[in-house]
Amino acid sequence: MAEIGAAMLCAEIGVTQDTRADHAQYLANWLKLLKHDSKAIFTAAAKASEAVAYLKSLQVGGTT
Numbered sequence: 001m002a003e004i005g006a007a008m009l010c011a012e013i014g015v016t017q018d019t020r021a022d023h024a025q026y027l028a029n030w031l032k033l034l035k036h037d038s039k040a041i042f043t044a045a046a047k048a049s050e051a052v053a054y055l056k057s058l059q060v061g062g063t064t
Contacts, residue, residue, distance in 0.1 A: 004048035009055065 003026065010016065033040050 001044050001047045001051065004044055005051040005055075008048060008052045012052075 030041075
């Protein structure tokens with residue numbers, strides 16, 4: 001959830017992400033999860049969207 005939310009926020013505010021050494025391991029874990037639950041990405045995206053909306057609501061003048 002955190003990575004999806006971070007990607008959404010970065011895209012919205014124009015921040016680029018540097019490649020990290022553990023990205024391959026992170027993606028491997030997602031692939032393993034998706035083999036067992038093909039809908040997990042949709043659940044994660046929904047939760048990430050909620051987190052983004054919450055963080056945006058904390059901004060001065062932010063809306064949800």
